Each structure stands twice: as C-alpha cells, then as structure tokens.
Amino acid sequence: MAQFSNDKLQRVLQTIAQQEGDSFAFDAAKIESEAHFSSSLYTNLPIKLLTIFGGFLATLFFMGFLFTTGLYNSNVAMLVFGVAFIVGSEILNRLRDDLLLSSVSVSLNITGYLLFGMGVSELSNDTTLALTLAAIAAVFILVSEGTVLVFLSVLVLNGSLMSLPYIFNLPDLLHVFVGLSAATLTYLSLLEAKLISQSPKLNKLYGPVRMGLVFSLVGVLILLSHQEFDADRINHVWISTILLAVALLFVLRRIMQENAVTDYKTQTIVYACCLIMLAPTIGTPSIAGALLIVLSSFYIGHRISFIVGLLALGYFIILYYYNLHLTLLAKSGILVLTGCLFLGGLYLLNRYISSHAK
Template sequence: MERTNRVKTFLETIQETEGEHFQFDESAILEALGQDKSETSSLAIKVLSIFGGFLASLAFLGFLFILGVYESEVGMIVLGALFILGALILNKTFDRLIIDTFSISIYLIGFALVIIALLNLDVNEDVVTLLVLITALGSLFVTQTYMLSFLSILGVGGCFLILIISNDQYNLIHLYLAVYALLLVYCFLNEATFFTSGKKLSKLHGPIRIGLLFSFLIGLIALGKRGLFPIDQNYIWLSSVVSFFAVLYLVKDLIKVVGVVSGNTKSLIYILSVAVLLPAVMAPAISGAILIILLSFNINYRTGLAIGIIALTYFVSQYYYDLNLTLLTKSIILFSSGVVFLLFYLFTLKMTKK
C-alpha cells in the first residue's frame, strides 16, 4: 500500500511539472506494480520450486536411462528437442509458477540429452557449443519469462567461455570481459530504451540485466583466481581498461546527480577515484566488482549492489592471498588501500551532509 501511494504521488508530481500534455494510464501502472510485487514476494518459493522440479526431472531422466534411452543417440536427440520445444511452448502459453518450474526443468534436461547424444556421435565440441548458443539465443525470441530468459543469457555466456577454453585461446578472456562490461553498462544505464521498445523487450530487461551481471562475474572469477586461466600475467591489465574508464564515466555521471559544481571538489573526486582504481589495474576482478557496485548504486538495484559488495570482498581477499610478496609488503599494500577507501568514505560522508 505504501509503495502504491508513493507511485501515485510521484505520478502527480510529474503531472504538475510537465503539464496537461503528460498522459499516463494509472490503472495499468498500478496493475503492473501489483504483478511485480507478486513476483518479488514469491522469488524464494520460485527458486525452491525450480530446484525441486529439477531434482524430480533428474529422477525422470534416470528412469529414461534405465529404460535404455542412452543406447540410441538419435532417440536422445529427438527426446531432447521435444523437451526444449515443449518447455518453450509451455512458457509461451501459461504464466503459472508450477508450469514455469516444470518447463525450466525439462528445458535444462532437453539440452543435457542433446549435448550428450551429439558428443557420443563424435560431433565436434565447437559445433555442439555453437548449436547450444544459437538455441539459447533463439529461446529469447520465443518466450520472455524471467527464469528461462535468465538461463538462456547465462547459457550464452557459458558457451563463449567454453569456446575460449576448448580452443586454448585463453587470452580472449580479455575481449570477453570488455564486451560484457560494455553490455552491462549499456543495459544498466538505458532502462528507458528497453521499456519503450515494446512489450517483449521490456520483459527481457530484468533477466538480461541479471544474466549479463552473472556472465560478467563468471569471467571475473576466471581471472580473480590466479592460475585458473593460464594467461600471461604481464598483460592481465588489459581486462581492467574498459572497467577503469567505465567507472570514471559513472563517477562523472554521479557528480552531476549529486550536484557538485565546485571545480576543486570535482578534481578531488577524480583523484580519489583514480587512487582507488590504479592499485586494481593488475587485478581486473576488483575493478570489475567496483563497476558492478557503481552501476547498481546508480539505478538503485539492490540485488546487484549486494552481489557487487560480496564479489569485491572476495576478490580483494583472493588478490591478497595470491600476492607473491612478503607478509610485510602485503600489509603495507592493504594498509595503503584501506587509507584511500577511508578517505573516500569521509569525503563522501561530508558531501552527503552538505
């Protein structure tokens, strides 16, 4: 009720500011608001239901293998394709939690059957990965349900990483992170573009946003743990370039939002920002986590903010653990970084009071 009243007040404020030419459908907005609240409140139930449905589907898959389905690759491909097609039809036709749960389960199992069958037929791994990637992208045009779209976006990112690993082109992880960082910035800062581009695209904004965030995060984890990706550490800074400038761009944007006009204050903000980012140039995971935090803060996306804070804590700890330095040197680095962050905090606190 309180949220509804805030929305009504906000709409009235815009109406007074813009004048009579500003038109809106209040009943449709409140109806959409109620649906959004219902989806949010049932998120935990939805996750548990999907997990339970997936376990049940695995039991069914085990039953199929007992019947000898694995002996026929063609049968597995046909059955897997029917599962994927059935999942898309169910999601397109029905909008119920139980149907959503069942369709996601058979969607994943359908992919599993097709992949296993193709690999058993000695089909090239890259071809299998590309088929999965194309199918996952195609699913986005058929259905716009939240979880299925999220899994499709996550699957696309996973396919790109598999292609990088299977072809031993590990240095392409820099390109992967750069592309996903740019996509993430565009998706976060252009919400209005999605919501004004049609009903289908507006429904995809939420799952695309969280899907891109997790795909970007997986790439950061690949670099955040030293030795996980066999790349030249001398060029690891390449993955920090896009995040570095993206963070500075966001700082510039936030300066306008806060209303800072003093040239000296702006200069100090940029100096502190660079002081925070420079030590993380050789640790792309840290600058990437900072980017996630600022993007989420900029649009008040609490889920992304929590994920970014957890990621930053982990990546800083992992970077400290992986440093091939003496304990004294590590302590000095942490102490210096801590002082910079505290200065930034005090400066921000002072600006907030003003």
Template sequence: MAHQHNHSDILAYFQSRTSDQTEFQTAAIERAYTVQTPKQTLPIKVLSVLGGLLAAIAFFGFLLISGWYYSNILLAIYGVIAIGAAIILSRQRDNILLDTLSVSSLIIGFILIGTAIAEWNFPEKRIPLCFIFLAILCFALAKNYMLSFVCTLIIHGSIIAYLLNSKQANLLPIYVALIGVAVCYVHLKEAKLLTSSIAIRYNPVKIALIFSFVSGLAFLRAAFLSAVHPYYLLATSITCILLILYLTRHILLLMAVERTTTKVLAYLLILLTLVPTAITPGISGALLLLLLGFLTNYRTGFVVAAISLLYFIGQCYYDLQYSLLTKSILLFASGVFFLILYLFIAKYHEQHQKI
C-alpha cells in the same frame, strides 16, 4: 499500484517544471510498469532455477538407469520435445510452479541434446555453437522472466566454452570487458529500454548480465592460472577502470560538484587507488557494479557486487602467486578507496541537507 502512483506523480512534477508543453509516452511507461512488476521476488526465482537443476539431474539419472542414454536419436528427440514444452509453458500465466516446470524442461532439453551431439562425435568447439543457436532461439520464443534469464546464462556459458575449446582463451578478458560495457549500458539506459520493444525482457537480461559479469570475472581468474596470459587481463581491468571514471563523472554531476579542483582530485585518487588492482580485474569489476548499484539505486546488483567484492579480495589475498607485501598493498588500496568514497559522499550529502 504504488509504483503507478509514483511515476504519475513524477510525470506531473516534470510537467509542472517545464515551460513548454512536454509530451511523455504515458501509455508506454504504464505498460512497462505493468509488464515488469514481478509476482515473485528474486530469491524465489533463484530457488526456481535450483529446483529446475535438481529436476534435470534426477531425470538424467533416470535415463542412465532406463538405458535410453545409449540411443542418441531418442535423446535428441526427447530433448527437442523438452525444449518445446518449456517454451509452451513460458507462454502461460506467470506462476512459480510453471516457472519451475519450464526451467526444468529447458535444462533437461539442453542436457539431452548436448549428450546426443557429443555421442555423435561432433567437434568440441561446435557443441557450444549449437547451444548458442538453441539458446538464442529459445530466448526469442520465450515469454517469461525465468526462461529469458536462463537462456542468457546459457549463451554466456556457451561463449566461454567456445573460446576455451577453440584455443582462444586470451580473448576471454576482452569478452568479459564487453559484458562490463553491456552491464553499464542496460543500467544507464534503463528508461530508454523500458519504453522499447524489448521492455518485457529487460529485467531478466539485466540481472543475467550481472551474474554473467561476476562469473566471467571469477572464471577469468581461474583461467588466468593456466590458459590466459597475464597481460591480456589488462584489457578487462582498463575497461573497468575507465567505466568507473565515467560513472564517477555522473555521480559528481548528481552531487552538484562544480569545482574543477575537486573533480580532478577525485579522478586522481580513484586512478591511484585502482591502478594497483589492474592485475586482479575482479576487484575493479566488483567496484564497477557497486557504483552502478549506487547510481541507479539497484539493490540486487549492489548486494551481488558487495558479495563478489569480498570474494575477489579474499581470493586475491590467499593467492599464493603474490607476496604478502603485494596482498597488503591491494587490500590497503581497496580500503583507501572506500574510505575516500565514504568521506566524499558524506561531505556533499551534509551540504545538500543544509541546503
């Protein structure tokens, strides 16, 4: 109810500030708030996914013991039944127990179907395509938060598996860069998406894209050690840097920075700081998520970005491929970036307080 009172007050405020008679889609906004208000917090939902994984592992162990593992037809049939049960459960009332059951059933279904397809000697690169098709179908039919979240992650993982199995590992940086663009879009176009027909799926897709982006950056670093050419990593790094500059423009506008000299100085300092991190796109990607979380006041994304930034900096530091001097420069550049960002924000924050 607090959210409904808040957005009603905000609409009334904007209505009073406009000279003409502006019309707002009040019904659509109220419907979006009603649909998007979660009954469980994100940690509870994550525990639900983990519970589903444990249940899937236990059920798969039961199949090994019972001998059903050797019947590919039975595996495929029970897999389809499990996925159908997950979709039916997802259409019931939002409940943590039903969420866990639906996630468990979905994961079990994908494991069974994947095992059956593998035993039928399908080409390795076609198995991820089957998973992508099934996940998209489940995503379209699912009606709750958790199944939409899990299906998005399955699609993400299947795309990565397909690129690796089809010997197209050099396309991974481009794919991760596209996820970064998608993350920026869903953050910056939140109001538009919440009033569209996909409003019910906005929150799960939003957080799933964040996890996909972070996991893609981490996997990109692991694949870089073997399959991905270092030069292809620049596609991800350049995309992240350009998106950071684009977000910086929004932040400068919000802070009412009008002096051209200040704007140019801010862009130059950010470029000088981020260029040395081009060989490690994880750092620039985490910084991108930090700025998005700051700009849109999205605490979950901000926390995930902060943790991932610490991980990527630590990973970069302990990477034996770089000399101690290179590691020190990267850490120094990241530290300078945060100090400059803090001083810049603190300066204009004090000015606004005085006003």
C-alpha cells in the same frame, strides 16, 4: 487521478503528473497490474527457489528413467528430447502464470539444454556445440516470455561464447569477452530508461538479460581469479583490468553528471582517486569488475545485482589479500592505507555535500 492500492506508486505518478501537466495520461489498471507482477517475482523467494529446485530434481529423475531405457545410446534421441524439452518449457510457461508450472518449465529448460548439448557433442566437435548452443539460446531470448527462462538462456549464451577461446586454444581472447560484457553492462545500465520505454518486449527482456549478464561477468571474473586450476593460463590480465576500469569511469562520469558535479577539478579528483585505488589491482581484474557491477547497479537502483556485486567484491578483495606474496606486516599496512584512503574520500565527500547544501 485513479487511486492505487500502492501508495508509493500513487506518489510517483502524482509527481510525474505535476511535472508534465494536463497532457499526462496513463492506464491505471495496467500499471498497477504490472507493478503487482513485478513485486510478486521477489516475494516468497526462498519458497520459489525450493520449488524450482524440487522440480529440477523431479526432472533429473525423469531424465534418469529415460537413460535406463537406452536413450543415451542414441544421439539423435537425445537431440530430439533436448529440443522437445526446450520447446516444452516455453509452452508450459505460457499456459498459466503458476508457480508449479514455472518450476517444471525451468527444470525442463535446463534438462533440454543438457540433453541437446550431450547429443551435439557426440555427433560433432566442440566448436559446433558451442555455436549451436549459443544460437539456440539467442533465439530463445528473443521469443521467450519467461523471466527465468531468459535468464538461463543468457547464461547459456555467455557460457558458450566464453568457451570459444579455450576451444581454439587462444585463452587470451577471453579479454575480448570481458570487454564486450563490460561494454554491454555499461550500455544497459546507462540507458535503462530509454531501453525499457522502447517497447513492452524490451521492458520484459531488460531485467533477466542484465541479471544474466551480471552473473556471467562474475563467472568470468572467477575464472580469471583462479587460473592456478587452469592448464591454459591467460596472459596479460591487465588488459581486462583496463577495459573494466574504462567502463567503470563511464558509469562514474554519468553519476557525477546527474548529481550536478560539473566542476572539472572535482571530477579530476574523483577520477584520480578511482585510478589510484585500482592501480595496485592491475593484475586482478576481478576487483574492477565487481566495482563495475556495484556502481552500475547502484546507479539504476537494482538491489539484487547490487548485493551480488557486493558479495563478489568482498570475495575478490579477500582473495586478492590472501594471494599477496608479502609478509603479514606488509599486508596489514596495505589494509590500513586502503582504509585511510576510503575514510579520507568519505570526509572529502561529506565536505563537498555540506558546502553545496549551504
């Protein structure tokens, strides 16, 4: 077996080789190159974010210069520059794997969407704007090779679809978007290995698409949690909670199956505890959604989306506690009972693990 500079990767491949036998073959150079590229995406992350932010500011100054030339007076010009910026961002991204070019590419992409949206909004109605942006973002996801560009396109696509219920004055249709988002996130999480092994293209698309979906889901959960600022209130929010809870139970079921928890009684207890925990939050789908993000990210071992889910969960729990129309004593009692429930669950889980370890 070829030697790798990454000892962890070497051990993983050795384990696979022992299980598969002599028929197992791989391209050592490509595997190590891909592993190095993947790890480079998360190194010096603050510097990369500052560079992208700086490039975006530079593009905004350039955009301001274009407006001083009277660009905003011509809707066609905004459309042309918007398309040119979007296409140019992909061209720059393919030229060379360089941090500076990547930051400029991201900035051009964001500015392109803004200019194109402004141009279409002046020439047509909101429905056409949302559908056009969604179509462009969908096409860009399929053809782009940039991780950040695909992530941004997923946000644009989901944001456009999210706006349609409000455009048609049917805000309750947002439950459909929540259900589709939960189903897609569950599908991507449970079938990760199968999807990324289909083709190199799907392998590259999987990470940014799933991450964009996570941020989009967090966004719609925030929208559902702050309806006091929205003129068009969404009714029957319990529908979203049920849809998210069903997706959560699917992920929980897969986790128990892969950890050899096949006893029907044990599974029933786990499902019952999960539903009891979610029952008081039936009117707050954000908590069930955040738990879905946390559990699905934990299942596939994705640290960034796991952290995003934990932060969202903490925020939604604090918001839920703050919005309870109860006395301070009642709120304290709820916190104590919830803490006891979790401690009891941890005790039972440790006993179950100890009994099976023996």
